[in-house]
Amino acid sequence: MNASPRSSITVVRxxxxxxxxxxxxxxxxxxxxxxxxxxxxxxxxxxxxxxAGSKQPYWVVVGDAQATLYDANAVVRYLYRTxxxxxxxxxALEQLxxxxxxxxxxxxxxxxxxxxxxxADARVAxxxxxxxxxxxxxxxxxxxxxxLSAARPEALDKHGALGSWFxxxxxxxxxxxxxxxxxxxxxxxxVREEPSAANRSVSAGIEFAYxxxxxxxxxxxxxxxxxxxxxxxxxxVPHLGxxxxxxxxxxxxxxxxxxxxxxxxxxxxxxxxxxxTETKALEExxxxxxLCDKYGAQxxxxxEWFGLSFDIFGRTSTEKQTxxxxxxxxxxxxxxxxxxxxxxQLFCEQCHRALADRFVExxxxxxxxxxARGDQCDKCGKxxxxxxxxxxxxxxxxxxxxxxxxxxLFLDLDKLQPRCEAFVDRASKEGAWSAxxxxxxxxxxxxxxxxxxxxxxxxxxxxxxxxxxxxKVFYVWYDACIGYPSITANYTDEWERWWKNPADVRLYQxxxxxxxxxxxxxxxxxxxxxxxxxxxxxxxxxxEYLQYESGKFSKSRGVGVFGxxxxxxxxxxxxxxxxxxxxxxxxxxxLFTWTGFVSCNNAVLLANIGNFCNRVLKFMDGPARYxxxxxxxxxxxxxxxxxxxDRRLIDDVxxxxxxxxxxxxxxxxxxxxTTARDMxxxxxxxxxxxxxxxxxxxxxxxQCDTVLAVAANLVYLLSAVLHPFMPATAASxxxxxxAPPRLIPDAFALDLKPGHVIGRPEYLFARIDEAKIDEWxxxxxxxxxx
Numbered sequence: 044m045n046a047s048p049r050s051s052i053t054v055v056r057x058x059x060x061x062x063x064x065x066x067x068x069x070x071x072x073x074x075x076x077x078x079x080x081x082x083x084x085x086x087x088x089x090x091x092x093x094x095a096g097s098k099q100p101y102w103v104v105v106g107d108a109q110a111t112l113y114d115a116n117a118v119v120r121y122l123y124r125t126x127x128x129x130x131x132x133x134x135a136l137e138q139l140x141x142x143x144x145x146x147x148x149x150x151x152x153x154x155x156x157x158x159x160x161x162x163a164d165a166r167v168a169x170x171x172x173x174x175x176x177x178x179x180x181x182x183x184x185x186x187x188x189x190x191l192s193a194a195r196p197e198a199l200d201k202h203g204a205l206g207s208w209f210x211x212x213x214x215x216x217x218x219x220x221x222x223x224x225x226x227x228x229x230x231x232x233x234v235r236e237e238p239s240a241a242n243r244s245v246s247a248g249i250e251f252a253y254x255x256x257x258x259x260x261x262x263x264x265x266x267x268x269x270x271x272x273x274x275x276x277x278x279x280v281p282h283l284g285x286x287x288x289x290x291x292x293x294x295x296x297x298x299x300x301x302x303x304x305x306x307x308x309x310x311x312x313x314x315x316x317x318x319x320t321e322t323k324a325l326e327e328x329x330x331x332x333x334l335c336d337k338y339g340a341q342x343x344x345x346x347e348w349f350g351l352s353f354d355i356f357g358r359t360s361t362e363k364q365t366x367x368x369x370x371x372x373x374x375x376x377x378x379x380x381x382x383x384x385x386x387x388q389l390f391c392e393q394c395h396r397a398l399a400d401r402f403v404e405x406x407x408x409x410x411x412x413x414x415a416r417g418d419q420c421d422k423c424g425k426x427x428x429x430x431x432x433x434x435x436x437x438x439x440x441x442x443x444x445x446x447x448x449x450x451x452l453f454l455d456l457d458k459l460q461p462r463c464e465a466f467v468d469r470a471s472k473e474g475a476w477s478a479x480x481x482x483x484x485x486x487x488x489x490x491x492x493x494x495x496x497x498x499x500x501x502x503x504x505x506x507x508x509x510x511x512x513x514x515k516v517f518y519v520w521y522d523a524c525i526g527y528p529s530i531t532a533n534y535t536d537e538w539e540r541w542w543k544n545p546a547d548v549r550l551y552q553x554x555x556x557x558x559x560x561x562x563x564x565x566x567x568x569x570x571x572x573x574x575x576x577x578x579x580x581x582x583x584x585x586x587e588y589l590q591y592e593s594g595k596f597s598k599s600r601g602v603g604v605f606g607x608x609x610x611x612x613x614x615x616x617x618x619x620x621x622x623x624x625x626x627x628x629x630x631x632x633x634l635f636t637w638t639g640f641v642s643c644n645n646a647v648l649l650a651n652i653g654n655f656c657n658r659v660l661k662f663m664d665g666p667a668r669y670x671x672x673x674x675x676x677x678x679x680x681x682x683x684x685x686x687x688x689d690r691r692l693i694d695d696v697x698x699x700x701x702x703x704x705x706x707x708x709x710x711x712x713x714x715x716x717t718t719a720r721d722m723x724x725x726x727x728x729x730x731x732x733x734x735x736x737x738x739x740x741x742x743x744x745x746q747c748d749t750v751l752a753v754a755a756n757l758v759y760l761l762s763a764v765l766h767p768f769m770p771a772t773a774a775s776x777x778x779x780x781x782a783p784p785r786l787i788p789d790a791f792a793l794d795l796k797p798g799h800v801i802g803r804p805e806y807l808f809a810r811i812d813e814a815k816i817d818e819w820x821x822x823x824x825x826x827x828x829x
Contacts, residue, residue, distance in 0.1 A: 244795070258534070296553070313357075315339070320334060456494060479630070641816055655723045759777075
């Protein structure tokens, strides 16, 4: 197997790149062993002999032809080819080289010594019987020498074939002849630094700092965003339709606003007064206060699991609520927009009580649905008066009620219509209200506003501060929206800086479409009727309905998947957040299906976002390549106007980022999530076009450096644009990058600087077995888990 005496090679060490790493050392040893095994003359020259400006860690000038080879495996192929290697051994060499460049390269990149030894043990067992050092032995020995020399004896003892092979090959003449030259000429191999703040190198001014313990107050002249989501009824566990329709959508926007540098306050809480609570308390045999405590705790637990970032999650049954509700009433009364009137209402002679709307069920007079509530029909969505129900029945005992008159107070909305219409005309344009919000609001205004009763014959509610009405409380649909300022008042005594500051604060509200008129007409009318300068609605985002597989979610009937069901599946909260927000019913009803949920995780999160982030970080982490250090991009490849795949990637991401910001500013959350996903998909395409692999690293180092620098920074950008939708995933990406959480920028830039040390890569998502679809469908197909 000796080569012709005419074969000779010159190995030129090039130390130009200061971070020359493990592949250079391994490549040099491969070449030296192969040269001695084949009898080729080999000479190692210093860096002074290198071609000017080269960035290769070493290269080889071959024989009289002066051919230059830049890849160690190419040199090994050349040497054994000139040595007349038999066909069988050449095929074995090619198989080994392919295995080394793919399988072993990935294992080395993981920095898992156990996995490396196991993979090598399995491979050497297939090399055949002992004999002279062959081409495959030379390649594998050079690749593994540093790792096996440093391995503890007990580690090698676990891998008998590998240990025997290493001892045998190390004693071969070709190897003993090669090692002295290798030892004298190898350069420093990078050691993976442990990530810390000390070895970060990140652009200044991009860090996102948010401390939920600090009170958020408006700043004059700054961008101040007040976000509310519809206050959920406390009387039951929220289902997925409730969550996507209000709280989760509001959370995504609030998080986005914070990451854009706005002073943002996110307010929510449980709606605790009214008939719904009294009804549920009677059913469960407890006081209204005890019921609110019970279900309020469940709401908080569910929202915490979903990662909702309320600055305060309060409740309406507080002293602040009583004070502010009564103050607004008194001011409206003083300004002449409150009147008294007789109300014909239903009275149950068996229960001996006047039946508030929620205590009555019957047939809807509009669509003939036979299970409509006294205040609203679940089927057609129309608001109702209980006396209009056909065949009404008492919800408590099924008895048919009779009609009786009672004295009540009314808000004279007809007197407020001109001011309300002027407000709607202005705000709907300035705030770009959603189409369904405008349609519902215009429907009410076109029909003409009428006086609306704001009191009820109940005990559980805010007392009415007017003589003769001591036995009544305010109707929940008058006082519920006032829960927003009262909850804020429980957050800060300076609540009026948010709620009576229209010059500096913009109010964004999120809800299902059935709540629209109370937020676009009734609540603003009450605010304006006080004569005070309130912060009025700027933008309202109303969702259509999220349907469940074969039917409609129903909180009262326990149909569909509820918040605690989601947790019990074991799927992470971020997966639920992503799927719900990607299915957000912004302009039409959408459908929740278990098939769609599993497909979203496996085909989008795992295969797109997870694949891109993990591929980039794993490649950079490996000690055989970058040892976790971000390389420098070639300025010529990333400069504006450059004709390169790298610059095209930057330009495309900038276009997507501009679209994303426009969509989120306009509260098109579902579309913005799609755009964020497209950024990751564009990153995957970039890696494919660039051919990121071990060969690119070995043969075109400058290009590989640029690809890694650009891709790592796209991963960092993704951590920001995904944060509103998947905050735990975004935090994981930042941790893996060893970089602080970042603001969403106006433009994509390389903010992770050369020399920045990333953290340890982790998988962002795990595959969900398709068998779970039928299991979950059977388990959660309509039964609410308490």
